[in-house]
Amino acid sequence: MIELQHVSKSFEGLKVIDDLSLEIAQGEFTVILGSSGSGKSTLLKMMNRLVEHDSGRILFAGDEIRSLQPEALRRRMGYAIQSVGLFPHWSVEKNIATVPALLKWPKAQIDARVTELMTLLQLPPERYRKRFAHQLSGGQQQRVGVARALAGNPEVLLMDEPFGALDPVTRAALQLEIARIHQVFGKTIVLVTHDIEEALSLATRIVLLDKGRIVQSGTPLQMLSAPANDFVRDFFGRSDVGIKLLGLQQVASRIRPATGLELTDGEPIPATLSLRQALSIFLSRRVDRLAVVDAEGLRMGSLALQDLLPVSSRPDQQTTRP
Structure with a gap:
């Protein structure tokens, strides 16, 4: 689905992504994990050309992304971020319908899609459809942001620290919603976070970055039970690995x-x-x-x-x- 081949990126002479290769399979829930400054957000933004890579190749569904128009590429990739970025002068339904409207879907199809997503994300359409962003809580705004990212039925959903500013209860509820969306639709999801618990609970595969390089990639169970080196072992915590392992089993x-x-x-x-x-x-x-x-x-x-x-x-x- 997405393949990065020896990709590098520098800002003002500082290498942020260093000769990185990664393949994300269709239907996979990949969580990019790392501390601040490890290159997580830059890696995500290169996938939809919000940031252009300096060298190497990035393929999406077999096509080099530079052969695609940025706008066309982004319509195939839903994008949800921590700050949400809702249009304040638009209603909830108009915000969600942004991409379908650009794709010139029929109005009846757009209305049905808005209703479907609001219901899926537990925003009763009859109550919230005509509201504006300032009339919503932070958690409700984030749900609208996720619905907007999903509205055009993108092939991939990219999420950059989408729940970082939310309170723990709302954050946990939205994590469950995203896990349910992945389970129901089999959507390819790439999520960036620095939260270890979030990564362990959501990912089918974790990619751990440090200084722009992949330190280890694997399932949550592999990352906890077979760390590649001391950095991985220390990152996930040596003292409570047993408790984390219990969280991975039913x-x-x-x-x-x-x-x-x-x-x-x-x-x-x-x-x-x-x-x-x-x-x-x-x-x-x-x-x-x-x-x-x-x-x-x-x-x-x-x-x-x-x-x-x-x-x-x-x-x-x-x-x-x-």
Whole structure:
């Protein structure tokens, strides 16, 4: 889908991207992660020619991006940023319809698309369609920004720190929405962040940058369990890797079949919950076993506190020496 071949970029003699090669597959949720100044935003902006690369090649769907008109390229790539950038004198529906209007879609098709996206992003159309940006909360403005980026049905969605200015609750809600959009539509998404937890929860692949170079690329599990070097190990944190790993696995992966004899306490938990969330419930309830149910609320089995330990550390997996 997007391929960068030995790409470099400098500003005033300072190399920001250094001989970088990367391939982003169709349908992948790639998160570009790194500290401030690592080149994350520059890398993203080169993909849609908001910043022109100095050397190397960038291909989009097989075409060198410099062979495409910038405006035509950007209409094929939705772009959402932290500052949102809504047109203040336009209504919500007109903001969302920006790209479809430029593409000269029929009015009925535009109206239907606006309704679809507002519903998808939990902005009831009958309530928010005619409102203006100043009448919306920060989280609502960000949802409109995401809807606008998706409105023209782009092949790729580029997102540059889209949730950085939001409060934790709104941020978490929007992260869930983006994950749901990726799951429902299989959209290729490239997201830039410095937030490790955000990267681990959203990405199918993480690309970790330092000084304009890729230090390591892989799935969240690979980045945590097989760091390439000390920089990666330190970046993700040595002391709480176990907790982060629990966040990557669901309760469903550790369920014990129901026997009818085990004792559980309190409301059952869904099998789709992460093991990290289950650990929080264990600690808050002060219990050592929880009942687990499926999406329909039917009992599947149970989860024991000791099941959250690595296999070699579990009491039932240890053997005694003669």
